Amino acid sequence: MDNRKIELIEHGMVFDHLTFATGGRVFDVLSKYAWIDGFYPIMVGSFPSKSKGRKDVAKLDGLHLAEGTGAMNEIALLSPEATVSWIDHGQVLRKKKAWECLAPLVTSRLIECPNANCITHEEAPPTFRVQQRQPLSLECVYCKRSFMR
């Protein structure tokens, strides 16, 4: 079923196996960057998954995002185990796990430092160093607290 949906895209990206219920937030991320870059449309749906019960799928029509850039980083933070495919002429160009597409240092307000006393909750932009990719483990660059995603 999913394969058929992927084929519907001529040029763009598919974010498959998104953690259930993160699809909406991935959609928000794509919309935010789409608005900046002026591309669209974006479609999102929720499907049954063999391994995890349910999964979300999002698609980006007409544009390829590069690894380690803004939207890619935020999607990887939201759903590190998602599968990212780049599609061109209806064919899958390449496929990666979202955690492979994450920059070594990411600044994002999508996730919070779990240390309630951290300066990021008052002033500093939440910034995290990737300590380990699978399973994803991050370290706050300010208070040095490590945590799993």
Added chain:
Amino acid sequence: MSWPRSILSIADFSPADVTHLLDLARTVKASPGAYQQHMRNRYLALLFFEPSTRTYTSFRNAMTRLGGGVSMEFREPKGTSLEKRESVASTLAMAKEYGSDGIVIRHPRDGAAAYAAEVTDLPVINGGDGYNEHPTQNLLDLFTIHERFGRLDHLIFLFFNDLKFGRATRILAHLSLYPGNRFFFLSHPAVGLPEQFKSLLDARSCTWEESFDPADFPRFLAASHVAYGSRTQEERFPQTAEGRETLKHVRGSVVLRASLLPAKKDLVVMHPLPMDKDFPCIARDVDSLPVAYWNHQAGNGIPVRQAMLLLTLGGAHGQ
């Protein structure tokens, strides 16, 4: 790494960095008169977003004794609301405009000093950030230990009372770098040494022993060179019925008394101060004994901070 640079965390220091700093601190302490002009026409900003009388006073003293000035200073009273607090970034911008050559920042939030170092190009000295780091305390402790024993290796340390929330235990990140150091930990189980420190000690193949039984005090003391007590950080306990109940059991559960001390032994008892007035982890009967080292330790805060300023603000001894 080389001097001058910011002082953010004790974990950033190599033994060579510390040796360099302690050598200079020793020289300054021996002949303070020789350094009266080294900071002439240089200005330090003292930005205390939470009060700390000892840290504030010793930095102010250190700077003025080097002939330097203070460009900007404030000490926020306890209980200042988060809403009213000026932002770190805008305060640093102002400190720069006031002609500061360096910053000392104390802030109740963890990571505030690292953030400050990111938003300013001035050298930043961390005067304590929340429950995170207090490197200038760690460095003056290292100075005091070295001054007493002539080395930082092959020593035995006993850390006692609050090992969970006290920042003085951060010194382990440095002491564990030297060969032959051994560590004892004695506390109430609710405030035991955090796992991160235990893994660090294991990773560096250090020998350590943990106990929650005050009956182990005499044995640990008899073996140790340094007994280091930390005040119970009552403000860190949850404000719940359960939290208050735990605090009741923790406070006063580990107390070093004169009767526990070995008869004759090379031992110093240290404490970062202030002591808990109502539940001190070192009993009053230790105050007058030669092992009582905490006031001397606090006094070392001035020459050690003088050395930090000389190195950090790029004075004559910066490299």
